[in-house]
Amino acid sequence: MSPADPRAVDPRASVGRATMRDVAALSGVSLKTVSRVVNHEAGVSPEVRDRVTRAVAQLDYTHNVHASNLRRTSGRTGTVGALLQDLSNSFSASLLRSIEDVARDASTAVLAGSLDEEADRERVLVKDLVSRRVDGLVLMPATSRQEYLAGELRAGLPVVFVDRTPHGVDADSVTVDNLLGARQATQHLIGHGHRRIAVLSDLVEIETAAQRVRGYREALAAAGITSDPALERTGLRTAASAEHEVRTLFREGPAPTAIFAARNDLAAGTARALRSLGLSHEVAVVGFDDFPLADLLDPPLTVVRQNVTQIGAEVGRLLFSRIAGDTAPPRRVVIEPTLVPRGSGEIPPR
Amino acid sequence: MSPADPRAVDPRASVGRATMRDVAALSGVSLKTVSRVVNHEAGVSPEVRDRVTRAVAQLDYTHNVHASNLRRTSGRTGTVGALLQDLSNSFSASLLRSIEDVARDASTAVLAGSLDEEADRERVLVKDLVSRRVDGLVLMPATSRQEYLAGELRAGLPVVFVDRTPHGVDADSVTVDNLLGARQATQHLIGHGHRRIAVLSDLVEIETAAQRVRGYREALAAAGITSDPALERTGLRTAASAEHEVRTLFREGPAPTAIFAARNDLAAGTARALRSLGLSHEVAVVGFDDFPLADLLDPPLTVVRQNVTQIGAEVGRLLFSRIAGDTAPPRRVVIEPTLVPRGSGEIPPR
DNA sequence: TTGAAAGCGCTACCAC
């Protein structure tokens, strides 16, 4: 702080970033006063405030929130994590967007990541986010059980599960009633006269995928239709695999008259296969989860819609109420999906 | 550290999170030794390492990267920011995903945000990210000029612009040749016999939107077609506004025989309008920017494709080479779009 | 191989 130290006065001499010390030296006040000005605290005379503000501008000073948070008693970092399945998929992307909007209102930044159904990645990324001391976490889990989170939950880390419920630990969750949605889809097809209905689904290890297959079976059983295992095609991860599977179904049999595609990209693959087979208007299709432009397909795609905006908003609300100190018992919000008939699901059997 | 202090030994007594101090006390070693173990540094005897590891587990200790980074000389935080236009839109979402993948390889987390064309939000969020000391920044700017970034760039913050070039400052960028793409689209329509071609575009204040309109005009001029200002509909922000505009065009004239929709959701709006008018197979349409399922529309949508994965990978590569210390002059990567004919763009004029 | 002391940039607490 001696005037012989040029670094403290000359901005050009400072190699790295300016600190509060530099600002204090340049404006001739104490560190604490600079802190007051920077944090817009009361109790600083206008003239001093002005002098400090000018020094801040002159030195290109920017606050270091990490140093600030380290010392603050609140323990908050103003950051939350959102670990979803695939940020490029419209479901995860819309969810992230909704969470972001709520976070912005709470002056909080969002660290986002894709899990791609990789359990190890989930554990690594959660640990990383904890190291970064996020104030809370949104998790669309890739693991089947989340005991590994017990310590964090006990320590008070707010975690909201989305799309899938927690297993082995108790935490907030916002999910869709997959059983109901799958039943709706299947009943809808049955109602239009179909009895040979195929289902395409993801890995049965994935909770939502298993529930959708179960809902499909329940609806068949309720209608007195014997389910044919050959019409159940699971373990499908991509649109391309669904496309291939549908082709196989029609080439090798047993050819269905209707298809329930239990995930949005599987519905896309189904539509591609049917188009190439010239069956777009012959075979009925209902998809699970709406997506942009589903109404513009040929025929327009009938879907079971999950209201993603509502889910995201609910997740955000829950998360930030927890961060604000809400310690009520974990809440399990279940959202009812709705069937949106658009054409593809109303095609009668041949 | 006195044995009379129970907090240092009993995990239950510690209210908040355990620190290295607690671990050191429990395992009977110095702080520095714990640091060595936690950071996997060499020079710790196996038995001591073991003792520390057990204490870490017993206390549920997790490293605090903020405190760590504060003291470290590297100055890195292992975080980058990605400010895009709308994380729920397939273009931004795919971009984020590509950036995330590159970041993960560099053990870096991504703070993501949507700008929604709001210039003020951009400035606020950039400042926030700087306060958070991100190692680098990907920016799809909402501002028309970025002089406000000059200080940060001079201070060495790596910034890569995406989709739009920097103005008023010099920085890396990865963009698509919008002029070329718009010319391709328009020429394609002209080549199929159209002379009354409408263009739908976003706010002309947005660089990419203006360029696309310019490319459209250039193509018309090159073909000796006098452009009709009434066929140029700009300032369209949403699919709904495009839908409305197309309706107006056909109700009040001048009815075009072809439409160049210069953004993906404007193409969606166009498709909706044409469908409701029963003109889907009468009016030719070319969109700018591909999106999932464009091939499944009726008719399949002809588009000028920007290779988003390539753009994202290029952005990531650039950003992390800068973070790694690459100080070569700013690079401007321009990616050529390609026209993908699918049906809608090959409809002849009536 | 291990540890003590200093300090990263900032805020809390208390004195003036």
Next chain:
DNA sequence: GTGGTAGCGCTTTCAA
């Protein structure tokens, strides 16, 4: 109003 001192949780430096 303003400032000094301690210390957040960790790494650095240097000594043992």
